[in-house]
Structures are given as structure tokens and as C-alpha cells.
Amino acid sequence: MTSLTADCPVAVIAVPVRNEAERIAACLRAIGAQAGLPPGALGVVLFLNNCTDGTDRIVADLAPTLPVPVRVSVEDFSGAHAGWARRRAMDAAAAWLGEGNGAILSTDADSRVPPDWVARNRAALAAGADAVAGRVELDEAEGRLLPDALHARGRLEDTYDALITEAEARIDPDPHDPWPCHRTTIGATLAVTRAAYLQVGGMPEIPLGEDGAFIARLIAHGLRVRHAPDVCVTISARLTGRAPGGVADTIRSRCEEPDALCDARMELFHRCVRRYLWRARFRRLHGAGVLQRDLAWARRLAIPEAEARRIAALPLGHAISEAERASPRLAYRPIGPRQLPGQIRVARAGLVAIRAAARLLVQRVPARVAGPVPGVAGSEPA
Secondary structure, eight states, rough: OSSSOOOOOEEEEEEESSOOOTHHHHHHHHHTTTSOEEEOOOOOOOESSSOOOOHHHHHHHHHGSSOEEEEEEOOOOTTTHHHHHHHHHHHHHHHHHHSOEEEEEOOOTTOEEEEEEEEHHHHHTTOOSSSSEEEEEEHHHHHTTSSSHHHHHHHHHHHHHHHHHHHHHHHHHOOSSSSOOOOOOHHHHTTEEHHHHHHSSOOOOOSSSSSHHHHHHHHHTTTEEEEEEEEEEEEEEOSSOOTTTHHHHHHHHHHHOOOOOOOOOOOHHHHHHHHHHHHHHHHHHHHHTTTOOOOOHHHTOOOOOOHHHHHHHHHHHHHHHHHHHGGGGOOOOOOOOGHHHHHHHHHHHHHHHHHHHHOOOOHHHHHHOOHHHHHHHSSSSO
């Protein structure tokens, strides 16, 4: 490992790198352009694994010219995958931060962060979040090479996703992640305190979906995750990526199969509302400590008694995810792109009622009362 400084920063960016000769320079220059930080506050860890295209030479030439200290590790491993590489990079970042509770940030070697990326993430952490998940946008020049139909589908998905996210935020509000928010979880823009990272055992070392699994792990441990709409990173729109099952594979598969199902959370709007109502009710029951005494909730969800008692004893975030996994009535049923226009119309109409109910309940509930309020949409979940 090469260290360009012995100082201990308060934030370290972890970047797993594999064969990114075309994009690593832009990535590093964007990192070097971070603004709003005191001198010595930022460090960068580059974990180069299995590079065969000259990426290492580009890094060796460019790193010393950056205004932030860089530590570079190089490793070849036949069993390498995305989760392993991100884990190694973030573990090195945690070690560099020392015993303090600084921030570990993650991005990708083919991404470009804006100049205020670190500052905005640190601001969200300072406001009380344990972790921050940002949004992404496709590189504009590369995006123009993609089919118009793919962009049209993307606009529909973005619209519907924003509508169901608002419904979720109003029906089952999280005081640490208020509306406006989003539900993107991607390794190209993550931030987490060192304490939270260590508390959950670090980044899951799995071949696919390590970023989503990491956020789920944080929530299961009761930690505060902010899905910040003002944190956004530019990602590649290429069709051939480095990680199987990653963004590039998703883009390519949707070019090849235009009618492929949407993401799992994009269900029919009435199913989304029922799910959010259920979560709000589950939180109330969990908070009142009655989940184990009264298993009516489990019977309504067709969860066996023994499994229900196990779930009821778990921390809230973990209990919710386990209940949804165990219940056949809460299985996700994603819709296809052809259903999006109709469901967008339904969601827009439904949100009028949901917003009105939320305003009415806010007026009725004293300001000192914390936590989600019951039945925002006017009924309990089935």
C-alpha cells in the first residue's frame, strides 16, 4: 500500500477499481475538485483489483497530482466480485479514519461526483443520519446513445417511483428520512459513519447487490438512513460493465427485453398503499410491545405462530423485513412497463387523498407526539 500522507482525515472516499482506464481519470479529477472542506479533511482509497488494461499506470501518474491524499492498494484474486472489492476498499477507509467517527464514502471508478458531494453527505450525517444514500443520473453523452424507448420507460419509472415514495413517506413516515426523499440504493453514492459501518459488520461480501444489502442491514439494526434527494452522482450509461448484474447489465437487458418487469417495489398502487399501511401498523404494535401477546397480525399475514414469535422479538427494522419475507400475502408483485401509465394516473389521484388525510392528522395530533400516525389513508391494512 502506498500512502501519500500520514494525516488522519475526517472523511475517506473508497473506490473499488477494475479495468477503468477510460474513466478513472475523470473519476479522480471529480474527487479532487471537492469544495467546502477544510484542508486535510478528505482522503481517498483506491482498491485496484485484477486490472489488466493499464488503469494502474494512470492512477500512479495522476494520484500524486490530486489535492487530496490517496492510498492505493493493488490485488489480484481469481474469486473477485463487486461485494468483495467494495468491502476491501471500505474496510481500508475505516482503518484510515482511526478511532474517530469520521465518514466513509463509496463511489465507483466509472462515476463522477459533483464538487459538493462530500460536503452534502457530511451535512446529512451531521444532521443525525447514520448513513446517506444518494441518487444517480446517467452520463448525458453516453445516454444519448441509448434507444429512445429506454429513456421513455425510464421517465415513466422515475415518475411512478416518486409517487409511491411520497405515498410511503406520508403513510409510514420516518422522522429521519422525511419527504422529499427517494429509494435509490447504489454503491456509486453511499456514505456512512465509521461507527455505523462497524456496528453492522461492514459491507456484505456478496457477488451482487451488496449496496442494497448494506442499506437493508443498517435499517435492520435500527440505524438512521437518509435517502437524500440533493446528493446526486453521474454514472456511466455503458452496456458492458465490470460487475455482473450491475447497472450496465440492467440497461442492456432492458434494451434487449423492453417488456421486462420493473423493480420489485413498483407494484400496483393499491398494493403499495396496503404495504405501507401495514408497516405503519406494525410499527405501532412493535412500539407498544404487543406483537408477542397478540398474534392477530401474524394470522392475517398467514405467518405461522412460531415464526411470528421469532419475528416479534427482533428489532423493528429487522422485524419488518422478516415479516414481509415470511408472509405470502406480502410477496412483491412488480408490474411491467405497459402498466406504468395507468398506475401513474391512479397514484396521482390516490395521493390527493393521502396528502389531505396527512394534513388533517397533523392538525389533530399534538406536536409532541412522535412517530407514525395511524391510518393515514383512512383504513387499516388487510
